[in-house]
């Protein structure tokens with residue numbers, strides 16, 4: 001059988017999710033190191049973003065499409081609930097993370113530390129400060145979402161949890177968000193639970209990225 005290839009770089013939150021999906025299914029994959037907008041990626045993704053995927057003659061871009069393919073094309077534990085309500089709940093959280101949480105927590109807040117674009121290269125404090133109120137609100141939303149179940153879509157791990165984990169991993173290591181996450185009960189417990197998984201431990205991004 002063809003090798004599953006995931007194109008992208010280890011620090012990327014979306015690349016990490018696809019790699020975790022493969023590991024959760026017990027599928028060997030090759031990570032093909034490719035930066036955004038380089039030929040390996042643009043050959044598959046018209047937008048040049050990571051991740052992209054190749055499996056035999058199947059090529060895909062967009063992480064949720066890739067993760068869904070990995071879940072359905074291979075044996076191994078299901079990463080999407082069979083129950084329609086729980087399935088819709090998973091989709092709800094994948095979408096909310098991609099459209100609301102990633103733009104705030106990653107693109108606005110974390111990037112103000114990692115890619116500040118300031119003259120002296122120091123964190124962009126104005127952008128960080130401007131993120132904090134919404135950061136607090138979103139952490140509260142996630143904490144509430146995990147009040148009645150161990151995972152976002154119910155009692156079992158799903159693609160929604162794998163999609164969120166890389167973001168919360170980074171945020172838990174930053175001063176303001178780290179403090180806020182530590183002060184939660186459900187989100188902090190979810191992170192501890194997730195951190196015990198082999199797929200999470202095998203994909204920890206290199207330090208300094």
Ligand SMILES: N[C@@H](CCC(=O)N[C@@H](CS)C(=O)NCC(=O)O)C(=O)O
Nearest residue numbers: 012013014036049050051062063064
């Ligand atoms: N909606 C896309 C988003 C992918 C995405 O934004 N990837 C980032 C890295 S985490 C990227 O490639 N950024 C480079 C760029 O936007 O030019 C997906 O889910 O795959």
